[in-house]
Amino acid sequence: xxxxxxxxxxxxxxxxxxxxxxxxxxxxxxxxxxxxxxxxxxxxxxxxxxxxxxxxxxxxxxxxxxxxxxxxxxxxxxxxxxxxxxxxxxxxxxxxxxxxxxxxxxxxxxxxxxxxxxxxxxxxxxxxxxxxxxxxxxxxxxxxxxxxxxxxxxxxxxxxxxxxxxxxxxxxxxxxxxxxxxxxxxxxxxxxxxxxxxxxxxxxxxxxxxxxxxxxxxxxxxxxxxxxxxxxxxxxxxxxxxxxxxxxxxxxxxxxxxxxxxxxxxxxxxxxxxxxxxxxxxxxxxxxxxxxxxxxxxxxxxxxxxxxxxxxxxxxxxxxxxxxxxxxxxxxxxxxxxxxxxxxxxxxxxxxxxxxxxxxxxxx
Numbered sequence: 262x263x264x265x266x267x268x269x270x271x272x273x274x275x276x277x278x279x280x281x282x283x284x285x286x287x288x289x290x291x292x293x294x295x296x297x298x299x300x301x302x303x304x305x306x307x308x309x310x311x312x313x314x315x316x317x318x319x320x321x322x323x324x325x326x327x328x329x330x331x332x333x334x335x336x337x338x339x340x341x342x343x344x345x346x347x348x349x350x351x352x353x354x355x356x357x358x359x360x361x362x363x364x365x366x367x368x369x370x371x372x373x374x375x376x377x378x379x380x381x382x383x384x385x386x387x388x389x390x391x392x393x394x395x396x397x398x399x400x401x402x403x404x405x406x407x408x409x410x411x412x413x414x415x416x417x418x419x420x421x422x423x424x425x426x427x428x429x430x431x432x433x434x435x436x437x438x439x440x441x442x443x444x445x446x447x448x449x450x451x452x453x454x455x456x457x458x459x460x461x462x463x464x465x466x467x468x469x470x471x472x473x474x475x476x477x478x479x480x481x482x483x484x485x486x487x488x489x490x491x492x493x494x495x496x497x498x499x500x501x502x503x504x505x506x507x508x509x510x511x512x513x514x515x516x517x518x519x520x521x522x523x524x525x526x527x528x529x530x531x532x533x534x535x536x537x538x539x540x541x542x543x544x545x546x547x548x549x550x551x552x553x554x555x556x557x558x559x560x561x562x563x564x565x566x567x568x569x570x571x572x573x574x575x576x577x578x579x580x581x582x583x584x585x586x587x588x589x590x591x592x593x594x595x596x597x598x599x600x601x602x603x604x605x606x607x608x609x610x611x612x613x614x615x616x617x618x619x620x621x622x623x624x625x
Contacts, residue, residue: 265334269588278442291397292392293401295437297386298425305382311365313381316365320415323411323414358383365381395503401437434491435493435494440487442471443484443506443510448509450531465488466502480554481555485502531559532557535560544604547582565619567617567619586602
């Protein structure tokens with residue numbers, strides 16, 4: 262069932278990638294994405310606008326009818342202004358490339374944002390499922406079922422030898438990109454993150470920033486994903502990601518324990534400064550806010566801080582982003598005005614969430 266939904270409506274709900282999940286203090290979210298293309302049709306990058314519109318018209322009925330997507334909404338990229346597109350990007354519903362698309366491109370998503378399909382991005386179809394915490398296997402199973410249902414209606418470009426054909430050679434084969442977002446301030450503070458990144462890269466996995474390819478790892482957030490899908494079975498890709506992430510989680514837990522044992526005062530100072538600045542700052546840049554929120558989340562995980570509403574704190578990772586700030590203000594803001602609005606939102610939200618320091622127990 263297709264439902265009317267606007268970008269403004271999305272702001273009334275929490276993004277799917279920020280919902281609480283298993284180990285969500287360290288593993289923020291998991292995502293599985295499939296790249297698919299229509300048989301005997303030019304890739305979007307080669308097709309003109311008229312061809313893309315024809316492809317969109319062919320694809321939409323099959324996608325809108327998909328049972329797992331219900332209730333769904335459709336947003337044509339040509340009908341959105343830059344600010345709306347920015348918000349979709351910040352909510353991980355579209356890529357930066359798709360946000361730049363116009364005629365012949367669209368987003369079809371489940372109302373709760375757990376499933377999203379980009380039509381005519383780099384490929385004709387980019388299908389993704391996202392889950393909070395460590396749920397990459399569940400995300401893959403969900404999007405695999407969506408893919409199978411759509412494939413009953415649409416003929417995909419497929420080679421018996423190579424697998425699914427895609428615009429980018431690294432996606433040829435299964436077309437699967439599985440990724441997990443982790444928050445690892447312990448490893449960063451212990452100066453142990455670089456060996457982890459190098460080790461992960463050596464076994465064919467990619468490490469990217471919070472917003473994906475081409476972005477830096479701010480707020481101690483990293484995305485771990487497979488780089489190649491050719492010659493790899495889906496089960497193996499998902500299993501490999503799961504195994505590595507579980508190992509990273511253990512390394513992070515160990516790093517946090519050692520931090521508290523050997524550098525407890527340093528950690529409390531780090532957390533206390535983050536809380537102090539966020540509680541009283543009147544100017545906050547996007548990067549500074551995310552870095553400080555990382556310290557806040559660490560303090561909550563370690564029991565240095567308390568909060569009546571942890572979800573309200575995590576929501577700041579999204580609501581302090583430029584697009585969301587401007588949308589809630591109802592107008593485009595200059596950088597300076599965004600920094601002022603961001604600081605005000607953080608101060609108010611921390612009060613509403615009941616965030617405060619936990620009194621340290623005196624040693625006898």
